[in-house]
Amino acid sequence: MxxxxxxxxxxxxxxxxxxxxxxxxxxxxxxxxxxxxxxxxxxxxxxxxxxxxxxxxxxxxxxxxxxxxxxxxxxxxxxxxxxxxxxxxxxxxxxxxxxxxxxxxxHGVLGQExxxxxxxxxxxxxxxxxxxxxxxxxxxxxxxxxxxxxxxxxxxxxxxxxxxxxxxxxxLCNVPIGHCSSAADKLDIPEKDLFFKFAGINHFHWHRVWDKSGKERTSELIDILYGPTQNEDDNHLKNIHSAEFHYEQIQHLNMLPCGYHRYYYIEDEMLNHSIEEFKKGETRAQVVKETEKRLFELYKDxxxxxxxxxxxxxxxxxxxxxxxxxxxxxxxDKRTEMVVSTINNGTIIDLPYDSAVEVSGVVTGHGFEPYNWGAFENAGARGDLQSMKGMEETVIEAAISGDYGAALQAFTVNPLIPGGTIAKRLLDEMLYAHKDYLPQFASKIKEIEENDKEVVTYVDELMKSN
Missing domain, CATH: 3.40.50.720 (NAD(P)-binding Rossmann-like Domain)
Known part of the structure; x- marks a missing residue:
C-alpha cells in the first residue's frame, strides 16, 4: 500500500x-x-x-x-x-x-559539460x-x-x-523529451499516438519511431529533418550549436541521432564554433553564469x-x-513510458550487463521496465557505442580509485581528445585546476604542483583572463 x-x-x-x-x-x-x-x-x-x-x-x-x-x-x-x-x-x-x-x-580541444x-x-x-x-x-x-x-x-x-x-x-535526461515533441510536430501527429524506442547511453543514443497503425516513420523523419528539402533546424537544445548533420550518414544509420551526436558526427564545425565562443569570452558556462544572475534577480521578487x-x-x-x-x-504505478538511464541487464546485447544504458521503457511501482532493444544492426553505431561505453567505464574507475593511469586511458579513448602529449598535458592542467574537488588524485596533483611549473603557470594565467 x-x-x-x-x-x-x-x-x-x-x-x-x-x-x-x-x-x-x-x-x-x-x-x-x-x-x-x-x-x-x-x-x-x-x-x-x-x-x-x-x-x-x-x-x-x-x-x-x-x-x-x-x-x-x-x-x-x-x-x-x-x-x-x-x-x-x-x-x-x-x-x-x-x-x-x-x-x-x-588547446583547440573541445570543452563541453x-x-x-x-x-x-x-x-x-x-x-x-x-x-x-x-x-x-x-x-x-x-x-x-x-x-x-x-x-x-x-x-x-x-x-x-x-x-x-x-x-x-x-x-534522467531532458534530450529525449525534445526529440519526441519534435517528431510529433514534424509528422503532425499527437505525441501520444506515436511510439518511440530509444537506445544507447546518455547523450549518445539513437531512436526509432512508429505510428498507431504500426508503420515505422523513422526514415520519413530522417528525410524531413535532415534531407535536402529541410527548412527548419531540428536542434531543440539551447546549449549546443545548431550544425547540420550529413543527410547521407543519417540515412545509412536508419536511426535518428541524439542532438549531442553533432560533437562526433560533425566534430570540426562544432569545435570551430566553440573556439570562436572561447575567443570572444562567450563559452556556454560564461553565458549560463549571466543567465543565472538574471534568474536569481527575478527569484528575489x-x-x-x-x-x-x-x-x-x-x-x-x-x-x-x-x-x-x-x-x-x-x-x-502509473506505468508512464519514459526514457531513463538504468542498468542494462541485456536490454542492449552489445553492452555489458552491469553497465548503464539510456533506453525507453515503463515506470512502474517497482521501478523501470525497459523495452528490449537487442543488437545494433548498424556496425558503425555499434562500434561507436561500445567504444564510448568503454570510455565511460574507465572514467568511473578513475573517479573512484584516483588512478592516474586510468584517467589518462579515459582521455586517450575519448574520441574528442587528441591522444599522446596533448592528452597528458590537458589531463595534468585540469587536475591542477580542479584540485579542490579531486581528493582522490591528491598525490598526483601535488606532484604536478611541485614538478611542473609550466602547467601551474599556464592554468593560473588562463583563469586570470576569464
Missing part, C-alpha cells in the same frame, strides 16, 4: 531549476501526497538556496497547498525518512564548468559525491528512490548502482510565485518535470 505522506529531498536545492521542480510537484498535487519538500545545499550555495527556497514556499502557498518546504545545509539530517531523493548538484559550481570548457579550448575532457572531469568531481550521498541514504532512508539528473547522468547513475549498490536509482518563462532559456528545461513524473509513476 502506498505511503500516505511523502518526504522528497533535493540535493542541490539552490539550483536555478528548482522552480520547475516545484511546479512539477504542484501540477501533480492530486497524485503526490507530499508532506515535506527538503531543499539541501552546501555553504557556498546558501545564498541561492535562500532565494530559490523562499520562492518555492511562495509557489506552494499560491497553489493553496499545506506542504512544508524546508531549507538546510545538513544533508544527513535532511535525508532522514526520505521517500524520494533527487540530485541536481554541481560540484565546484559554474566556475568549475568554466574551467572544463576554457582549458581544453585553449558532458562531452570530451569537460565531461570526464565533471564525472571525476561528481561520482565520489554521489557515493557519499548513498552512504548517508543507506543509514537515513534505506528504502528511498534516488532520481538523478546530475550530469554526466549516465556515468553518475552507473556509479550509483554498480559501485554504490543503490539499485533503486534512475537517471517577493511577488513572484510561479516559474518564470526565462528559465526555459537556461538549457536544461524539462529535466525537473521529468523527475516529478517518474516519482508520480512510481508512487502510483
Amino acid at each position: 502506498a505511503k500516505q505522506k511523502l518526504k522528497i529531498v533535493t540535493i542541490g536545492g539552490g539550483s536555478s531549476y528548482t522552480p520547475e521542480l516545484i511546479e512539477g510537484y504542484i501540477n501533480r498535487k492530486d497524485e503526490l501526497p507530499i508532506e515535506e519538500i527538503v531543499l539541501v545545499d552546501i555553504e557556498a550555495g546558501k545564498e541561492k538556496l535562500d532565494i530559490v527556497g523562499e520562492m518555492a514556499k511562495r509557489m506552494v502557498k499560491a497553489a493553496g497547498l499545506d506542504w512544508k518546504v524546508t531549507l538546510t545545509l545538513n544533508r544527513k539530517e535532511a535525508l532522514k525518512g526520505a521517500d524520494f531523493v533527487t540530485t541536481q548538484f554541481r560540484v565546484g559550481l559554474l566556475d568549475a564548468r568554466v574551467k572544463d570548457e576554457r582549458i581544453p579550448l585553449s 558532458t562531452n570530451g575532457a569537460g565531461g570526464i572531469f565533471k564525472a571525476f568531481r561528481t561520482i565520489p559525491v554521489i557515493l557519499d550521498i548513498i552512504a548517508d541514504m543507506r543509514v537515513q532512508c534505506p528504502d528511498a528512490w534516488l532520481i538523478n539528473f546530475t550530469n554526466p547522468a549516465g556515468m553518475v547513475t552507473e556509479a550509483a548502482i554498480k559501485y554504490g549498490g543503490w539499485e533503486k536509482t534512475l537517471g 517577493p511577488a513572484l510565485d510561479y516559474k518564470p518563462e526565462e528559465l526555459s532559456q537556461r538549457g536544461g528545461t524539462h529535466y525537473s518535470d521529468a523527475a516529478c513524473e517518474i516519482i508520480a509513476s512510481i508512487q502510483n
